[in-house]
Amino acid sequence: MKLLLKNGTIVTSGKVFKEDILVENGVISKIGKNLSIDSGQAVDLHGQYIMPGGIDVHTHFNLDIGIAVAKDDFYTGTVAAACGGTTTIIDHMGFGPKGCTLHHQLDKYKADAETDAVIDYSFHGVIQHINDExxxxxxxxxEDGITSFKGYMTYDYKLQDKNMKVIMEKLSSLGAMTTVHAEAHDEIQELRKKYIEDGKVEPIYHAKSRPVKAEVEAIERMIKMSKEAGEAPLYIVHLSSGDGLDVIKKARAEGRNIYAETCPQYLFLNEDKYLEDKYRGLKYIMSPPLREKNNNKRLWKGIAEGYIQTVATDHCPFDFKLKKELGSKDFTKCPNGAPGVETRIALMYSEGVTKKRISITKFVDVVSTTPAKLFGLYPKKGEIILGADADFMIIDPKKKMTIEHKNLHENVDYTPYEGIDLVGYPxxxxxxxxxxxxxGKFLGKKGRGKFIKRNRF
Incomplete structure (x- = not known):
């Protein structure tokens, strides 16, 4: 089947130009002016942008945390992603049974995604413990194509620093990336205990118990370990603070091998959300938490200056109804996470490009191209060149839209971005x-997505 995209403006991470694109057998076969076909489908995209399909390298589909299961599985979650312009996801697998092998979770997640995913997918390995096996x-x-692994510095399966260093040395030797949830566990636990003992159980104390300094300290420790591990590549997931960014800026200026991801929630929302009445602040319980408003501007600047390389979602959808049931009397009982896989592209385009916080090429870079490069998908994904997979998001820069939960495809009962007006939409x-x-209408079939065996870093 041939597909011809005509009269659109092509945008990559490096340039903007007007040419047509011919697709044959699922890949880009020609790029040029005034292309034509004698069979297949031609689509006129006059006035719209043709960009590489979005790549979200931080989702949590089918996540089971014991007290709750995320509402999006690999069908509903990838449908929502696709409706928002994303064509590839890399999911952070959840913890498995205590003592399980690395392949235990990979086998489970691959089986779930194989029958359900509507776009291409891969996974980050999850490290629960460390031993020779x-x-x-x-x-x-x-070898199986899992070329990045996540370690946690907090939660039940937190890793000790000495083990984290061993992991980084090993992964670096294999050409794999270490990704880290960086928060200082002991300080958080002490603060949580203190607030609960003092009867301070409202949502705002979730933010107060996970202060910026806990993120900063953890990032500093990880950078030190990366250096000691021979400049092992290090990727900080969901960076939430300007102070954390400053640590990363300093490290990169010194030549450290570190990369950073932030998420829309840390660019658009702030900790005032925790003060919403009638327990609505529980919607925003996530870790790291939302920060004071000044951090939004600092993180945007970090993207524009190239210190933050990717924008992902940390899409982790638990119903607000469940959050209220479990967390209304104690914020520590509320499931962590918020939805966002469908709104990422539109938010970043409207608030980033339309409002001139970032260039249109930088937008493509952080939502598609650099995620592909860092995580072994490039050049088949994240780029518009001959031979690349024909994955595209088409954006109308003049289309106006207000985010409303009722119009989204995410299988959860709210969106944290309700009521935000957008200019520019997929x-x-x-x-x-x-x-x-x-x-806005999904036309694909369940299970059409394929597992991507990723290249080494």
């Missing part, structure tokens, strides 16, 4: 040469 198993995981999503979303 786990270190040896990393070799075969990387109108079409093309995955491997197939139009799977048009004007």
């Amino acid at each position: 786990i270190l040896d198993e990393m070799d075969s995981m990387v 109108t079409m999503t093309i995955s491997n040469g197939e139009i799977i979303v048009k004007n």
Whole structure:
């Protein structure tokens, strides 16, 4: 099947130009002016942008945390992603049974996604504990295309610093990336205990118990370990604070091998949300928490200056109804996480490009191209060149939209971005040469997505 995209403006991370794109057998076969076809489908995109499909490298589908299961599985979650312009996701697998192998979770998640995912997908390995068997198993995981792994500095399966260093050395030797949830566990636990003992159980104390300094301290420790591990590549997930960014800026100026991701919630929302009445502040319980408003501007600047390389979502959807049931009398009982996989592209375009916080090429870079490069998907994904997968998001820069939960496809009972007015919105999503979303309607089939065996870092 041939597909011809005509009269649109192509935008990559490096340039903006007007040419047509011919797709054959799911890949880009020609790029040029005045292309034509004698069979297949031609689509006139006059006045719209043709960009590489969005890549979200931080989702949590089918996440089971014991007290709750995330509302989006690999079908509803990838449908929502596709409707928002995303054509590839890399999911952070949840914890498995105590003592399980690395492949235990990979096998489970691959089975879930194989039957359900509507766009292409991969996974980050999850490290719950460390021993010789786990270190040896990393070799075969990387051979299987899992070239990034996540370690936690907090939560039940937090890793000790000495083990984190061993992990970084091992992964670096394999050409794999260490990604880290960076928060100082002990300080957080002490503050949580103190607030609960003092009867301070409202949502705002979630933010107060996970202060910026806990993020800063953890990032500093990880950078030090990366250096000691021979400049092992280090990726900080969901950076939330300007002070944390300053640590990363300093490290990169010194030549450290560190990369950073932030998320829309840390660019658009702030800790005032925790003060909403009738427990509505529980909607925004996530870790790291929302910060004071000045951090929004500092993180935007970090994106524009290249110190933050990716914008992902940390899409972790638990119903507000459940958050109220579990957390209304104690913020520590509220499931962590918020939805966002469908709204990421539109928010970043409207608030970033339309409002001139970032250039249109920088937008493409942080939502598609650099995620592909860092996580072994490039150049098949994240780029518009001959031979690349025909994954595109089409954006109408003049289309106006107000975010409303009722119009989204995320399988959760709220959106944290309710009521935000947008200028510029995805109108079409093309995955491997197939139009799977048009004007907000999903046209694809369940299970059409494929597992991507990723390249080494």
